[in-house]
Amino acid sequence: MTRLLRIALAGLALALAAPAAHAQTGRDVPPPAQTQNPNGANPTAGAVTEDQLFRELNKLQGRISIPDGKAAVLEQPQGREWRAFRESWLPWIAGVAILGMAALLAIFYFTRGRIRLEHGEQSGEKILRFNSFERFTHWMVAFCFIVLAISGLNYILGKRLLMPLIGPDAFAAWSQWAKYAHNFLAWPFTLGILFMALVWLRDNIPNRIDVQWIRQGGGFLGDGHPHAERFNAGQKIVFWTVILGGFAMFGTGLLLLFPFSAADINGMQLSQVTHATIGVLLTAAILAHIYIGTLGMEGAYDAMGSGQVDLAWARTHHDLWVEKEQAKTASGPQLRPRATPAE
Amino acid sequence: MARMKFICDAERCIECNGCTTACKNEHEVPWGVNRRRLVTVNDGKPGERSVSMACMHCTDAPCAAVCPVNCFYTTGDAVVLHSKDLCIGCGYCFYACPFGAPQYPRVGNFGSRGKMDKCTYCSGGPEADLSVAEYEKYGSNRLAEGKLPLCAEMCSTKALLAGDGEVIAQIYKTRVITRGYGSGAWGWKTAYRETVAI
Ligand code: SF4
Numbered sequence: 001m002t003r004l005l006r007i008a009l010a011g012l013a014l015a016l017a018a019p020a021a022h023a024q025t026g027r028d029v030p031p032p033a034q035t036q037n038p039n040g041a042n043p044t045a046g047a048v049t050e051d052q053l054f055r056e057l058n059k060l061q062g063r064i065s066i067p068d069g070k071a072a073v074l075e076q077p078q079g080r081e082w083r084a085f086r087e088s089w090l091p092w093i094a095g096v097a098i099l100g101m102a103a104l105l106a107i108f109y110f111t112r113g114r115i116r117l118e119h120g121e122q123s124g125e126k127i128l129r130f131n132s133f134e135r136f137t138h139w140m141v142a143f144c145f146i147v148l149a150i151s152g153l154n155y156i157l158g159k160r161l162l163m164p165l166i167g168p169d170a171f172a173a174w175s176q177w178a179k180y181a182h183n184f185l186a187w188p189f190t191l192g193i194l195f196m197a198l199v200w201l202r203d204n205i206p207n208r209i210d211v212q213w214i215r216q217g218g219g220f221l222g223d224g225h226p227h228a229e230r231f232n233a234g235q236k237i238v239f240w241t242v243i244l245g246g247f248a249m250f251g252t253g254l255l256l257l258f259p260f261s262a263a264d265i266n267g268m269q270l271s272q273v274t275h276a277t278i279g280v281l282l283t284a285a286i287l288a289h290i291y292i293g294t295l296g297m298e299g300a301y302d303a304m305g306s307g308q309v310d311l312a313w314a315r316t317h318h319d320l321w322v323e324k325e326q327a328k329t330a331s332g333p334q335l336r337p338r339a340t341p342a343e
Numbered sequence: 344m345a346r347m348k349f350i351c352d353a354e355r356c357i358e359c360n361g362c363t364t365a366c367k368n369e370h371e372v373p374w375g376v377n378r379r380r381l382v383t384v385n386d387g388k389p390g391e392r393s394v395s396m397a398c399m400h401c402t403d404a405p406c407a408a409v410c411p412v413n414c415f416y417t418t419g420d421a422v423v424l425h426s427k428d429l430c431i432g433c434g435y436c437f438y439a440c441p442f443g444a445p446q447y448p449r450v451g452n453f454g455s456r457g458k459m460d461k462c463t464y465c466s467g468g469p470e471a472d473l474s475v476a477e478y479e480k481y482g483s484n485r486l487a488e489g490k491l492p493l494c495a496e497m498c499s500t501k502a503l504l505a506g507d508g509e510v511i512a513q514i515y516k517t518r519v520i521t522r523g524y525g526s527g528a529w530g531w532k533t534a535y536r537e538t539v540a541i
Pocket residue numbers: 397398399400401404405406407423439440441442443444445461534
C-alpha cells in the first residue's frame with residue numbers, strides 16, 4: 001500500500017516538475033510515465049538528498065580519506081554570510097568609525113581649540129612622569145599598532161582606495177609586505193600590551209575620583225581642573241580600551257594566524273569578524289588618543305616624549321599624583337623616583 | 344560561449360578517487376594540496392553517498408568578492424581563475440568559498456599560507472595559453488586544447504560530468520528520470536543559485 005502510494009506520489013511530482021525542467025534547459029524531457037525504473041522498485045529510497053540534509057543541518061560534512069580535517073566539510077553556505085559581512089558591512093563600519101572619529105576630532109579642534117598651557121603651568125621645574133621602560137613599552141606598542149592598523153585596513157579598504165591609484169601589481173606587492181608586517185608585528189605588540197598591563201594596571205583601577213572627574217567633564221568642558229591621580233578617568237578609559245582590545249586582537253589574531261588549529265570554518269569566520277570589528281573600533285579610539293596627546297593638548301606630549309613634565313602642569317592635571325610622589329621623599333620634585341631610567 | 348559547470352551524480356560515484364588522482368597527476372599538484380576531493384556523507388549508514396568536490400566555478404563567485412587584492416577573474420567559459428602573481432595568501436577565499444575549494448601550500452612560519460591554488464577547470468591561468476609559466480603555476484590547460492577537465496573525462500562510472508551546464512544538466516536529468524531517483528545536483532543551488540529541476 002505505502003509503496004503504491006509512494007510511486008503515485010513520485011509520478012505526480014515528476015508531472016509537476018516537468019514544465020519547470022523544460023523552462024530551465026529549453027529541451028523536452030521524456031514523459032515520466034514511460035521512464036519509470038524498469039523493475040519498479042527504488043533500491044535507494046532512503047538515500048540522502050542534498051536538500052534534505054540542508055533542511056536538517058547548517059553545513060554538510062562527511063568522511064574524508066586525506067589527512068586534512070577541514071576538507072571534510074562538503075558545503076558551508078555560511079561563507080555567503082561571511083562574504084556579506086566582509087564586503088557589505090565591514091567597509092562601512094571601518095569608514096564610519098574612522099572618518100566619524102576624525103570628523104569629531106576636527107569639530108572639537110575647531111570649536112574648543114588646542115588646550116593651552118594655562119598661566120603658571122611653566123614653573124621650570126620638572127617631574128618624572130614616565131620612566132624609560134614605560135616609554136619604551138608605549139612606543140613599541142604605538143609603532144606596532146600603527147603598522148598593524150594600516151596593514152589591517154589595507155585588507156578592507158586597500159582594493160577600494162589604493163589599488164585604483166597604484167595598479168594591481170604594485171598593490172599586490174605592497175599587500176604582501178603588509179601581510180608579513182601584520183603577522184610579525186603582532187608579537188611585539190602583544191608583548192607591549194602585556195608590559196603595559198603589568199606597569200600601569202595598579203594606577204588604572206577605577207575609583208571615586210574618576211566619577212568626580214567625569215562629572216566635571218574632565219576639564220575639557222568649562223574651566224577648572226578636577227582632581228586626578230596618576231591617571232585621570234579619560235586615561236583610564238584609554239588604558240582599558242587598549243588592554244582589553246589588545247588582548248582581544250591577540251586572541252582572535254592567534255586563531256587567524258594558525259588557521260584551523262583550534263577553530264573550524266565557522267570559528268575562523270567568526271574570528272575574522274571579531275578581529276576586524278574590534279580592530280577598526282580600536283583604530284578609531286586610538287585616533288582620539290593620538291589627538292589629545294599631541295595636537296589637542298599643549299604639554300601633554302612631553303610625558304611620553306622626554307618622560308618629564310613641568311611640575312606646575314602636573315599639579316594642575318594630576319594634583320593627587322604629585323602630592324603622593326612628593327610625599328615619598330621630602331625633597332620636592334624628583335627626577336628619579338622609581339626605576340632608574342637609562343639616560 | 345558555454346557556461347562550464349561540474350555535476351557529481353552521487354548515485355554513480357563509487358568513491359574510487361580516480362578523479363582526484365587524475366587531477367593530481369595532470370597538474371602535478373604538490374603534496375598537501377587537493378584541488379579535488381571525495382567526501383562521503385552518511386558514511387557506513389544506509390543512504391551513504393560520496394560526492395566528488397572541487398571548485399564549482401560559481402556564479403558571482405564569493406572568493407572573488409572577498410579577495411583583498413582582487414586577483415580573480417572569470418573567463419568567457421564562466422570558469423573562475425586567479426592570478427598567483429597577485430595572490431598574497433591571506434586565506435580569505437577559503438572562508439568565503441562554500442565548497443572548501445581554495446588550497447594553500449604551507450610555507451614559512453606560523454600557519455603561513457603560500458599562494459592559493461585551486462581547480463582551474465583544466466584551463467590554466469592568466470599566462471599565455473599552454474606556456475611553460477602557465478603550466479608551472481596552474482597546471483595544464485586542457486580547455487585550450489579543446490578537451491574537458493581530466494577528472495570528469497577519467498571518471499570510471501561517469502558520475503562526474505564536466506561541460507556546458509545545460510548539456511550536463513540534461514544528461515543528469517535523463518539519468519534521474521530513467522532510473523527513478525537521484526540525490527540532487529550537489530552544490531548547484533549554492534554555486535549557481537539554481538538546481539537541476541527534475
Ligand atoms: S567553488 Fe569556491 S573557489 Fe570555486 S568559484 Fe566558488 S567560491 Fe570560488
